[in-house]
Amino acid sequence: MLQVKQELLAALSQALDGLLPGSGNKAAFESPKVAAHGDFAVTAAMQLAKPLKLNPRQLGEQLRDALLAAPVYQQWVQDIEIAGPGFINIRLKPAAKQQIVREVLAAKEQFGFQTDNGQRVLVEFVSANPTGPLHVGHGRQAALGDAICNLFATQGFNVYREFYYNDAGVQINTLAKSTHFRAQGIKPGDASWPVDPENPESKAFYNGDYIQDIATDFLAGKTVKSDDREFTASGDVNDVDGMREFAVAYLRHEQDLDLKAFDVKFDNYYLESSLYTSGKVADAVSRLQAAGKTYEQDGALWLKSTDYGDDKDRVMKKTDGTYTYFVPDVAYHITKWERGFTKVVNIQGTDHHGTIARVRAGLQAANVGIPEGYPDYVLHTMVRVMRGGEEVKISKRAGSYVTLRDLIEWTSKDAVRFFLLSRKPDTEYTFDVDLAVQKNNDNPVYYVQYAHARICSVLRAWADKDGGHVASLQDVDLSALESPQAQALMLQLAKYPAMLSAASADFAPHDVTFYLRDLAASYHSYYDAERILVDDEAVKKARLALVAATAQVLHNGLAVLGVSAPASM
Secondary structure (H helix, E strand, C coil): CHHHHHHHHHHHHHHHHHHCCCCHHHCCCECCCCHHHCCEEECHHHHHHHHHCCCHHHHHHHHHHHHHHCHHHHHHEEEEEEECCCEEEEEECHHHHHHHHHHHHHHHHHCCCCCCCCCEEEEECCCCCCCCCCEHHHHHHHHHHHHHHHHHHHCCCEEEEEEEECCCCHHHHHHHHHHHHHHCCCCCCCCCCCCCCCCCCCCCCCCCHHHHHHHHHHHCCCEEECCCCEEECCCCCCCHHHHHHHHHHHHHHHHHHHHHHCCCCCCEEEEHHHHHHCCHHHHHHHHHHHCCCEEEECCEEEECHHHHCCCCCEEEECCCCCECCHHHHHHHHHHHHHCCCCEEEEEEEHHHHHHHHHHHHHHHHCCCCCCCCCCEEEEECCEEEEECCEEECCCCCCCCCCEHHHHHHHCCHHHHHHHHCCCCCCCCEEEEHHHHCCCCCCCHHHHHHHHHHHHHHHHHHHHHHHCCCHHHHCCCCCCCCCCHHHHHHHHHHHCHHHHHHHHHHCCCCHHHHHHHHHHHHHHHHHHHHCCCCCCCHHHHHHHHHHHHHHHHHHHHHHHHHCCCCCCCC
């Protein structure tokens, strides 16, 4: 059907050029708001009516006549109707819709994929400093980043996943001090445990039980290894520097375990500290100064970020000689550009919103050829967790928040991924643990996975009885697929490639979850309307081909989300 659609679009473009030369680029199909109105809708008559000085409906009639005269429309189109002020509704012949079944079965896992476009894209996500376990907000970011990477891959991009974190600085010093206290036997609640009397809830020190685990393993002289570092503890309670290195490696290892449980992998880990040791921060500052985009005032160095649309100029270097947090970000993104990544996407929390203008301003001011709007950002809100009808705010292990591993252990990797991807990133989301473990149609991931498992059960029954296999369905006669439910299901399958392209362009993996729920609903409606394993061999194989194609698209869509497609449930 995709090929059919392209042929019909080409003929539409030619017909439009015949009415008004140069208007062929307006050829487009939309989905009618009411399914009964047809399969495709065309609004070009209303767009061209004014320049042609014609009534839109009259122009629609002319366009209809031109289309009906085209051989490809005679082959694939059942009827063309004019509605309202000039809408053109196209109704396809069943044979046109049936082509999608062959296309899915032929392409298999590659259905909906575009050819290699030669572009590299770097997606930076999670990027959690190693100061504690990953929380559910990191989980939302991990799900978003991984799914967006998968979407890019379907569109022909060469995708590179990067995790950026700071292994030095104030937070890491706090981690080392917290671990040192625990190694000395001092714990939260003790009189000697540091607390800010004006803000007892502050995170001046880390109170979670994981700090005691780090201290215990350090004193035992253990070795910890993560994806990007390894360190052996000295066991010396006074070795604070060693404790710092050990704690970072320990927590990076813990993050690796969290990400492994979530089935997320990275191509590279980039250290903020390396930007300083390599001189990249100093080089970025020098570029900005050389470009005349900085000035000194009140003992500080400022960036003229208002030249690039920021609401005020920003301090780059404070009076104490240290750089503000956006300066290494500018240096980091210059390295992304220099590494050949002309397209970059950052997945971050909404609390980073204020940095966007500053980083982009710094990149423009550095004058290294980076285009405006670089990089792209996807900002997400935090996640509330409900369990047993109450909000869960504290994890004993973390001390002050629910961890990603908690959520996975309470539900499953599949449920966490699907649920966290089921809303737009910038909308508030409440994760309902009780719903995520239900095995009924109210649970969206169960609903979609059950549709796949249900089809697999039918295919197994056919294989067990007749020895059939899906590969044999590629060239079967599909003419029996004429019922309204079968045609609705085929139209739903045909929407998958365009949905992938739009979701990739909009950084919108939630569109995939919506599509999969709609596809599952179409399948369940079809299953309820028609028996599949009937006695008539031709009808049975046609129906088996349709459901096998549906299972393939369900599998493909779930794979984009990083969710499994079980064969039985």
